Amino acid sequence: MTTETSTLMAAAAERTVPIVRGIRDDQLGDSTPCAEFQVRDLLNHLFQVVVNFQAAARKEAMDFSSTPDFLAEGWRDRFAAETDRLIAAWSDPAALDGISPGMGMPQPMVGNLALTDLTVHGWDLATATGQPYRPAEAAVEALLPFVEQMAPTGRTMGVFGAEAQAPADAEMFERLLAISGRTPA
Numbered sequence: 374m375t376t377e378t379s380t381l382m383a384a385a386a387e388r389t390v391p392i393v394r395g396i397r398d399d400q401l402g403d404s405t406p407c408a409e410f411q412v413r414d415l416l417n418h419l420f421q422v423v424v425n426f427q428a429a430a431r432k433e434a435m436d437f438s439s440t441p442d443f444l445a446e447g448w449r450d451r452f453a454a455e456t457d458r459l460i461a462a463w464s465d466p467a468a469l470d471g472i473s474p475g476m477g478m479p480q481p482m483v484g485n486l487a488l489t490d491l492t493v494h495g496w497d498l499a500t501a502t503g504q505p506y507r508p509a510e511a512a513v514e515a516l517l518p519f520v521e522q523m524a525p526t527g528r529t530m531g532v533f534g535a536e537a538q539a540p541a542d543a544e545m546f547e548r549l550l551a552i553s554g555r556t557p558a
Contacts, residue, residue, distance in 0.1 A: 377515075378484040379464040384509030385488055386456045389495030393419075394449045396502050401444070405501040406555050407494075408534075412501050416452075417443050419494045423455045426487035430462035435475050459487065485519045488512060493553055496546075513546045524552050 375383075393416065401413040410418065420443035425435040443451070462468060463484050473483045492512050499506030520527075527533035534554025539547050547557035 375464045376466055376469055378469060378481065378488065379460050381488055381509065381512045381515055382460045382463055382484075382491060385491040385495065385512045386460060388506060388509055389419075389491050389498070390453045390456055392495050392499045392502070392504050392506060393452045395504050396449075396498065400502045403501050406497045410497075412498065413444060414440075415494060415497060415501070416448075417441070419490060419498075420444075420448075420452060420455065422487060422490045422494075423452070423459045426483070427455070427459050427462040429473060429475065429480075429483050429487070430459075430465065430468035432468075432471070432474055432480070456491075459491075463487070482519070482523075485516065486523075489516055489520060489553075492516060493550065493555070496550065497555070508546050510545075513549055517545050517549050517552075520549055520552050527553075 396412060396416070401411070401416070403412045405412055405415050407415055417440050421437065421440055425437060428435050469480050469484065471480055472478065473480055476483055492508055496506045496508065498504075524533055524536065528535065533552070537551040537554060537556045539551035539557060543551065543557065550557040
């Protein structure tokens with residue numbers, strides 16, 4: 374059984390997992406569109422999101438108090454496997470019921486947070502490592518109103534940067550990136 378959230382996560386993963394697999398070891402120290410993260414840091418953050426939001430789907434505690442180093446031998450395959458586990462966890466319709474005990478927000482919003490990271494950080498990593506990235510259109514359509522709604526709170530929490538200027542004729546994904554503090558180019 375699947376949910377719309379898990380279907381969108383699967384579509385986003387189809388784009389992001391190949392980006393992660395395409396990152397060379399010599400690129401781990403490169404800068405990213407997230408000023409505070411090098412590629413290594415952003416990979417570790419995204420790994421942490423993917424692992425913790427599996428627990429969120431089951432309404433279990435998440436731990437973001439530290440960022441472990443996930444980049445040991447075989448990390449590319451492990452990222453793909455953990456992403457599959459994330460999708461499976463959000464495939465359970467019960468994952469979308471109720472309020473997250475750890476975050477105090479409706480579970481569908483929690484799922485959208487994971488989907489946002491999987492999509493936007495996929496672009497961040499692609500941009501940082503010179504890889505092409507084309508987002509899942511259905512995910513972008515679902516995320517744009519969510520990110521517009523969450524951006525002010527995200528900025529006060531340091532999750533999003535200041536909104537960037539998107540071109541007047543920007544596509545939805547460019548607008549999503551700009552709202553999240555990235556300069557789409």
